[in-house]
Amino acid sequence: MVMELTPCRHPVEGTLRPPSDKSITHRAILFSALAPGTVRVLHPLVAQDTLSSRRLVESLGVKVEAGDDEWILTSPGPSQWKSDTTVIDCGNSGTTMRLGMGLLALSSSPRTLIGDASLSKRPMERVARPLRQMGIDVETSQVYAPVMVHNRGPYRGLSYSMPMASAQVKSALILAALGATTLSEIVEPYPTRDHTEQMLKQMGARIRMTADHHIMVEPLQDWRTLDLVPFRVPGDPSSGAFWAALAALIPGSSLTLKEISLSPRRIGFFRLLQQMGARIDIERESDTEDIGHLTVTHQPLGGVTVTPEQVPDMIDEVPLVALMATQAFGDTVISGAEELRVKETDRIQATVTNLKQLGAHIEERDDGMVIHGPTPLHGGSVRSFGDHRMAMMLAVAAAIATSPVILDDVSSVAISYPTFFEQYQHWQQGYAFHD
Numbered sequence: 146m147v148m149e150l151t152p153c154r155h156p157v158e159g160t161l162r163p164p165s166d167k168s169i170t171h172r173a174i175l176f177s178a179l180a181p182g183t184v185r186v187l188h189p190l191v192a193q194d195t196l197s198s199r200r201l202v203e204s205l206g207v208k209v210e211a212g213d214d215e216w217i218l219t220s221p222g223p224s225q226w227k228s229d230t231t232v233i234d235c236g237n238s239g240t241t242m243r244l245g246m247g248l249l250a251l252s253s254s255p256r257t258l259i260g261d262a263s264l265s266k267r268p269m270e271r272v273a274r275p276l277r278q279m280g281i282d283v284e285t286s287q288v289y290a291p292v293m294v295h296n297r298g299p300y301r302g303l304s305y306s307m308p309m310a311s312a313q314v315k316s317a318l319i320l321a322a323l324g325a326t327t328l329s330e331i332v333e334p335y336p337t338r339d340h341t342e343q344m345l346k347q348m349g350a351r352i353r354m355t356a357d358h359h360i361m362v363e364p365l366q367d368w369r370t371l372d373l374v375p376f377r378v379p380g381d382p383s384s385g386a387f388w389a390a391l392a393a394l395i396p397g398s399s400l401t402l403k404e405i406s407l408s409p410r411r412i413g414f415f416r417l418l419q420q421m422g423a424r425i426d427i428e429r430e431s432d433t434e435d436i437g438h439l440t441v442t443h444q445p446l447g448g449v450t451v452t453p454e455q456v457p458d459m460i461d462e463v464p465l466v467a468l469m470a471t472q473a474f475g476d477t478v479i480s481g482a483e484e485l486r487v488k489e490t491d492r493i494q495a496t497v498t499n500l501k502q503l504g505a506h507i508e509e510r511d512d513g514m515v516i517h518g519p520t521p522l523h524g525g526s527v528r529s530f531g532d533h534r535m536a537m538m539l540a541v542a543a544a545i546a547t548s549p550v551i552l553d554d555v556s557s558v559a560i561s562y563p564t565f566f567e568q569y570q571h572w573q574q575g576y577a578f579h580d
């Protein structure tokens with residue numbers, strides 16, 4: 146659906162609880178399949194991507210009772226998973242497919258994962274290759290989906306230095322490592338989101354992380370020893386980031402994002418906003434959990450340098466960083482962000498093309514972008530390329546443009562943030578958020 150987005154300078158005010166975290170919801174659903182028994186998931190994100198993970202576990206025989214803001218998942222455990230579903234559709238979700246590959250390695254039935262046109266162009270050998278090193282049979286279709294996973298018998302642990310910083314690859318390997326016969330050691334080039342390690346540890350898995358990014362995973366002798374802990378899903382900082390960006394851009398704004406994940410591996414965008422000059426206040430809910438409230442207050446912004454090490458902590462927010470940089474005084478250089486080229490679309494190219502179309506001074510680099518600010522943005526026609534994050538970034542850009550922006554398709558927001566445009570309209574009508 147095409148949408149005409151009109152400029153709007155209403156300050157962004159009040160308190161907003163963004164939709165629940167996509168990464169944590171995926172994991173809660175997928176990990177519930179591991180333990181024979183019932184797992185409660187509080188505040189799951191109900192969106193297209195997480196419904197793909199739900200479909201995956203249901204095809205393994207997990208029963209899902211979806212209540213009001215709570216899902217109850219009951220699994221027979223990997224040794225009793227249904228073997229008659231041989232093809233599983235992961236839709237648009239890279240997380241479902243990659244973590245799914247690790248999960249499917251835990252049972253002896255062969256299964257094939259497929260995805261939509263976008264997911265079928267994203268690299269899967271990054272998971273397949275190390276799984277094969279463990280002795281698991283994995284076939285890709287010239288590095289892409291469909292991906293067939295078949296565990297033909299006992300397989301060994303893995304010692305693996307990851308060539309790219311990817312939480313999805315790491316998580317798939319950790320899952321497979323739980324079913325190996327020997328200890329595994331996985332090394333990351335830079336730290337990435339560690340929800341998998343934290344949540345599996347909560348379930349009783351023996352996983353040890355060192356300061357120099359080594360992750361040791363002990364094989365699990367018996368799935369029945371896993372604890373059936375309930376998972377409470379906080380708000381998603383990556384979804385909240387669109388509102389934080391608007392608040393940082395529009396004078397007079399001050400917005401509190403309520404009950405969001407404050408995991409240091411997830412709030413790199415907010416640290417960067419602070420570095421650019423925005424005011425960020427953080428209030429933790431408890432000393433033990435990384436959940437709390439984050440307030441963004443508008444201040445004039447300056448350009449920054451984003452280094453490769455910083456990128457994983459704001460990986461899905463980089464298109465927004467580029468937008469912020471168009472309004473900041475001075476140059477912003479983003480490097481080490483080549484992973485953006487293998488997301489739902491090539492997010493470096495899509496960001497540069499779209500922001501140029503609106504008048505930004507932005508240059509494409511192989512591994513990032515250079516942005517010269519500040520530049521007023523004007524209206525024009527832009528394209529989401531079927532990418533939810535691109536559509537929402539462009540909606541933020543449209544608000545600060547001087548004339549209307551025509552966005553070719555907005556349906557992709559259903560992937561991670563189905564209510565985004567309802568809330569956008571609410572704000573455009575001059576309302577504050579009250580959550």
Ligand SMILES: O=C(O)C1=C[C@@H](OP(=O)(O)O)[C@@H](O)[C@H](O)C1
Pocket residue numbers: 167168169171240310311312313314316338460461484
């Ligand atoms: O593990 C996860 O939940 C995710 C990891 C990131 O992908 P990569 O691991 O490919 O960087 C991120 O872009 C994606 O939105 C979610």
Ligand SMILES: C=C(OP(=O)(O)O)C(=O)O
Pocket residue numbers: 194237238239240241461488489534561
């Ligand atoms: C890249 C994303 O997700 P996935 O890799 O799960 O498709 C995203 O949500 O921005």
